[in-house]
Amino acid sequence: MKPVRLPASAVLALPRWALFGLAMLYILPGLIGREPWKNDDAASFGIMWTMAHGTWQDWLWPNIAGLSMPDEGPLAFWLGALGIKLFGGVLGDVLASRIATIGVFLLGALSLWYTTFNLGRRPEAQPLKLAFGGQPEPDDFGRTLADAALLIYLGCLGLLQHSHETTSEPLQTALLALTLYRSVRYMELPSLRNAALIGMALGLMTLTRGFVPPAFILVAIFVCTRFLAIPAARVLPQLLLALGVAAAVTLPWVIPVFALHPYGQPPLAAWHAWNMAQLGLPSLRPLRTFLGDGVWFFWPAWPFALWAAYAWRRQSNLLHIVVPTTFVTVAIVLLLLHPSPEHAQLLLLLPPLAIMAAFGLLTVQRGAINAIDWFSVMVLTVCAAVLWLFWYAQLTGWPPKPAHNVLRLVPGYVPELNWLAAIVAAAATLGWFLLVHWRVSRRPSVLWRAVVLSSGGVILIWILWMTLFLPHTNYSKSYASVARQVAALLPPDANCMASNAGGAQRASFAYYGKLPFAAVGQHGCQWMLWQENSRAGERHDPPGQWVQLWEGRRASDRSERFRLLRRAAPATVLKPAGP
Numbered sequence: 001m002k003p004v005r006l007p008a009s010a011v012l013a014l015p016r017w018a019l020f021g022l023a024m025l026y027i028l029p030g031l032i033g034r035e036p037w038k039n040d041d042a043a044s045f046g047i048m049w050t051m052a053h054g055t056w057q058d059w060l061w062p063n064i065a066g067l068s069m070p071d072e073g074p075l076a077f078w079l080g081a082l083g084i085k086l087f088g089g090v091l092g093d094v095l096a097s098r099i100a101t102i103g104v105f106l107l108g109a110l111s112l113w114y115t116t117f118n119l120g121r122r123p124e125a126q127p128l129k130l131a132f133g134g135q136p137e138p139d140d141f142g143r144t145l146a147d148a149a150l151l152i153y154l155g156c157l158g159l160l161q162h163s164h165e166t167t168s169e170p171l172q173t174a175l176l177a178l179t180l181y182r183s184v185r186y187m188e189l190p191s192l193r194n195a196a197l198i199g200m201a202l203g204l205m206t207l208t209r210g211f212v213p214p215a216f217i218l219v220a221i222f223v224c225t226r227f228l229a230i231p232a233a234r235v236l237p238q239l240l241l242a243l244g245v246a247a248a249v250t251l252p253w254v255i256p257v258f259a260l261h262p263y264g265q266p267p268l269a270a271w272h273a274w275n276m277a278q279l280g281l282p283s284l285r286p287l288r289t290f291l292g293d294g295v296w297f298f299w300p301a302w303p304f305a306l307w308a309a310y311a312w313r314r315q316s317n318l319l320h321i322v323v324p325t326t327f328v329t330v331a332i333v334l335l336l337l338h339p340s341p342e343h344a345q346l347l348l349l350l351p352p353l354a355i356m357a358a359f360g361l362l363t364v365q366r367g368a369i370n371a372i373d374w375f376s377v378m379v380l381t382v383c384a385a386v387l388w389l390f391w392y393a394q395l396t397g398w399p400p401k402p403a404h405n406v407l408r409l410v411p412g413y414v415p416e417l418n419w420l421a422a423i424v425a426a427a428a429t430l431g432w433f434l435l436v437h438w439r440v441s442r443r444p445s446v447l448w449r450a451v452v453l454s455s456g457g458v459i460l461i462w463i464l465w466m467t468l469f470l471p472h473t474n475y476s477k478s479y480a481s482v483a484r485q486v487a488a489l490l491p492p493d494a495n496c497m498a499s500n501a502g503g504a505q506r507a508s509f510a511y512y513g514k515l516p517f518a519a520v521g522q523h524g525c526q527w528m529l530w531q532e533n534s535r536a537g538e539r540h541d542p543p544g545q546w547v548q549l550w551e552g553r554r555a556s557d558r559s560e561r562f563r564l565l566r567r568a569a570p571a572t573v574l575k576p577a578g579p
Contacts, residue, residue, distance in 0.1 A: 006127040006362070011136040011144040012446045019113075019150065025428075026154050026459050027105045029466035030164035031098045036511070037477035038504050041165040043069070046507020048080030048097045048166065052088065057262035057520075060253070064503050065510035065517040070270035074253055075207035076168035079104070093511070097166055105163050108174030108351070112153055113146045115181040116355050118188070119320035120145035127362070148448040149358035152304070155455035156350055158297030160462055162343060168208050169344045175205045176217070177351040180327060183221050187319055190230055192241060199242035203249025210275040213334060213348060214246060220330040227322045263520040280339035289341045290332065297346050300372065300454045301353040308360030320359060327352035361447050369450040377436055380457030384429060384464060391468040406472070412555040413475045421467040428463040432456060476556035479505060483513035486529065486564050489550050490515070496525035500542070501562075505531060528565040 036042035046064035062069045062077055079100035087096040119125060121142030129135050136144075153159065163170050179201040186194040198221065202214040218239060225235045257268055294302065305328070312321045331348040335341050393402035394415045407413065435456045439449065465473075486509065490497075495516050499506060509515045509529065518525050530542050546565035553561045 006136060006141075006447075011140045012444070013140065013143040014147045014448070019147065022154065022455075022459070023106065023109055025463065027102055027163065029463045031101060032095065033470055033474075034094075034164075034466070035474045035478040035480060036094060036166075036504070036508060037473070038479070038508075039165075039477075040167045040504070042479075042505075042507045043503030044077065044165070044167045045080070045094065045097055046503060046510060047077045048084060049093055049507065049511055051077060051081035052084035052093070056260075060257050060260065061262040061265065061267045061520065063520055064507045065515075066519045066522065067499075067503060067506050067517070068265075068267075068270070068520055069503060070267040071274040072168045072209050073207045073271070075204060076100075076104075076166075076171045079171070080166050101164065101166055101170065104171045104174045108163075108170070108177045109150060109153065111174065111177035111181045112351050112354060113150050115177065115184055115351075116149040116358055117142040117146040118181070118184050119323070119355065120358075122188075122319060124318050125320045125359075144447050145358045145361075148361055148451060149354045151448050151451045151455040152301050152357045153350065153354040155300050155451055155458050156297070156354070157299055157458065158293075158343065158346055159350055160458060162347060169347055172205060172209045172213070172344065173347045173350060175201055175208060176213075176327075176348055179205070179217055180323065180351055180355070183224065184319065184323055186221070186238075187224060187228055187230070187323065190225075190234055190238060192238060195238035195242045196245045199245025200249055202242065203246035206246060206250050207253060209344065210271070210278065212275050212278045216330050216334050217327070218243065218246075220326050223330075224322050224326050227317055227326070228319060229317065265521065277339070279337050282336050283339070286336045286338050286341045286345075289346070290335055293343070293346060294349075297343070298349065298353055300376075300451060301350070301357040303372070304357035304360035304364065304450075305353045306360075307364055308356045311360065311363040320355075324352040324355040324359075328356065357451075358447075361450055364450060372450055373439065373453050376453040376457050380453075380461060381432075381436075383461050384432065384457075387461070387464045387468060388425075388429070410472050410476050410556055413472060416471070418467075418471070421470070425464050425467040428460050428467075432460045476554075479508035479554065480512040482552050482554055482562060483509045483511075483515070485552055486550065486562070487513035487515060489564055490527070494527055496522060497527040497529055498523075498525040499529040499531070501529055501531040505562075526567045528563075528567070530563040530565055532561045532563070533559055 036045045043064060047062045047069055050063055050065055051058045059074070059078065059081070062072075062074050080097040083096045083099040084093050087099060090096075091099075119142070121138040123138070125145075126138055126141060127135060159173075162173075179198065182194065182198045182201050186198055202217060205214045205217075221242075222235065222239060225232070254268065257266070298305075308321075309325065312318070315321050328349055331345075331352070334348065335345040338345055389399075390402045390406050393399055394406040395417060397403050407415075436453065438444075439453055443449075497515055497517050499509075499517060501509065506517065510517055515529065516527075517529075528542055528546055532540060542565065545568035547568050548563055548565055550564040551561060
């Protein structure tokens with residue numbers, strides 16, 4: 001039984017230019033002008049930069065200036081390194097590496113939109129026909145649902161930061177959305193071609209972050225075919241073909257690695273060990289991650305998705321219910337089996353949750369929609385006002401309390417007025433108020449009215465942060481200043497530096513200071529960059545005899561310190577004088 005009746009006026013689709021402009025407003029802030037920060041973003045950039053300026057061995061064995069990083073897979077880093085190769089001379093290496101990030105985001109957004117569109121225009125997904133006509137056309141209904149799914153996807157708080165990073169996680173999420181689309185097409189028409197395209201998407205996922213998620217997704221596709229009563233004798237050979245295609249897609253990396261042994265080492269062994277470490281016995285830790293982080297990570301998708309699961313609970317053989325529900329269930333199982341889950345596991349739930357949430361909008365009561373709207377308006381408007389207040393306070397010193405709180409977080413930072421950033425932030429804020437006025441005054445009946453304010457408000461907060469407070473964040477999270485201090489002390493003939501620094505730190509020192517870190521497997525360096533993360537008064541020296549030449553830290557981090565050391569010359573042994 002179909003649970004909803006809708007007039008044609010409720011399925012007004014957003015203009016294509018509006019969707020594209022919204023996507024650009026979402027992805028561009030945070031890519032332009034942002035330095036590699038102290039997290040996985042800087043480490044991933046380090047791998048890309050090393051590939052782009054290194055040898056063929058660096059393309060086969062991912063590393064950060066000699067620090068081996070065989071985990072995950074090379075595909076995301078290949079894309080970033082290719083961007084540096086092609087556009088680094090014009091845009092700079094940092095921005096050039098993020099061109100692929102824009103493409104990855106658009107791939108995920110388009111895949112999600114077309115997945116929902118194909119599900120929404122199916123006959124079983126259509127609302128009931130009205131007594132005197134006037135119900136929406138299938139394509140119009142599908143477009144509106146696809147717009148709603150995309151707005152929900154853009155409004156999810158968990159996607160916001162990760163989609164702007166140069167890590168492998170955004171690519172994995174985009175490829176999952178692509179796999180969803182190819183799976184829907186396969187369920188509509190089981191064929192060798194559609195199965196092979198599924199295999200292509202799964203193979204690219206394997207090259208991105210290992211073979212464990214693709215293996216679970218292949219199981220999810222098979223489970224979907226059981227609910228949809230597609231004959232197993234037809235499905236199994238085609239899914240085996242998908243598995244073979246997925247394996248073949250990985251061969252351009254696997255075969256050269258086996259044949260050439262970059263740096264004389266087998267990276268596939270470490271990569272396989274990392275993959276197997278993604279599975280373990282269920283425990284409370286992943287459950288706490290799912291319940292604790294998921295409340296904000298999946299907002300605003302999860303309330304609508306839960307309602308969809310309830311509203312369509314008796315429809316277990318409909319494609320638009322079976323596919324997203326099965327993918328969400330398998331992603332939750334994969335999360336619960338992870339010994340120490342990261343946000344990469346949570347990201348796998350976002351595309352299918354957004355699709356479920358879009359179908360949940362069909363039956364949500366007007367009162368619930370209004371409550372979510374007012375919650376979004378109040379919370380996001382207050383957040384925007386607070387950001388403007390703190391920005392004004394740190395420039396003028398008034399009010400003194402907010403000014404003190406901002407500058408206390410970035411000691412040594414001198415605020416400056418950037419007129420371009422202020423104009424962009426003001427334009428975004430004006431656009432927000434116009435959007436709220438349109439939503440409150442017009443009270444449109446379209447399906448996506450319940451999520452347009454949530455998505456617009458999240459984009460507003462991100463734009464404000466990436467314009468008004470981008471210099472502050474760069475100052476507090478970048479290693480550029482300390483890297484240049486170390487580089488100034490090194491003699492021109494220094495050619496080998498050992499280090500215990502982590503991936504993000506090593507990448508930043510290599511890029512900003514051009515420090516000559518030891519290559520993979522290289523030993524016996526005369527120089528050492530030693531990193532310490534300890535409480536005041538505690539000190540841990542590296543093994544061997546070293547002479548300290550410099551000690552420093554970032555102004556915003558008191559617990560992390562760096563020391564530049566030079567290997568001490570061996571003591572001269574004096575022979576006793578002869579008779």
